[in-house]
Amino acid sequence: RNAGDYIFYTDWAWTSFVVFSISQSTMLVVGAIYYMLFTGVPGTATYYATIMTIYTWVAKGAWFALGYPMDFITVPVWIPSAMLLDLTYWATRRNKHAAIIIGGVLVGLSLPIFNMINLLLVRDPLEMAFKYPRPTLPPYMTPIEPQVGKFYNSPVALGSGAGAVLSVPIAALGAKLNTWTYRWMAAL
Secondary structure (H helix, E strand, O other): OOOHHHHHHHHOOOOOOHHHHHHHHHHHHHHHHHHHHOOOOHHHHHHHHHHHHHHHHHHHHHHHHOOOOHHOOOOOOOHHHHHHHHHHHHOOOHHHHHHHHHHHHHHHHHHHHHHHHHHHHHHHHHHHHHHHOOOOHHHHHHOOOOOOHHHOOOOHHHHHHHHHHHHHHHHHHHHHHHHHHHHHHHHO
């Protein structure tokens, strides 16, 4: 295949989507809940997600400068999920445990759904493959075709299910980091 890179990402798009959905929801929730509980102000999670989004624009710009197409890197849709975390904290009258359990579940469930916007807006990968050709891969680097039909072909459902389960303990970790931070500050 002459279009190695892009065909590879086409083959594995759904698998990558699930993996990145889980990693991004846990990454968002640990930082967002940490800062939100640190300030005690609902709205801080959204502020954190906005800053993280701006950082990702910069990273996307760097890839683009290296000659990759605009669609090669998609910016994660973090802000709406962070808004749900803020909303939970606000609606439960600043209840830390509700923020961890309900907020964690909501972030995990919602991020893959919001992130689907990226996959819907991406240009046709096959067109990209011919537009930006890459050298043919050596045989040992040739990607294996993924299994089709597993998980009923629903990457959003799989990402949301796994994200909802994993985001809660990670949210609890973010909350716990506050305790450690205060102890570290007190030790000074």
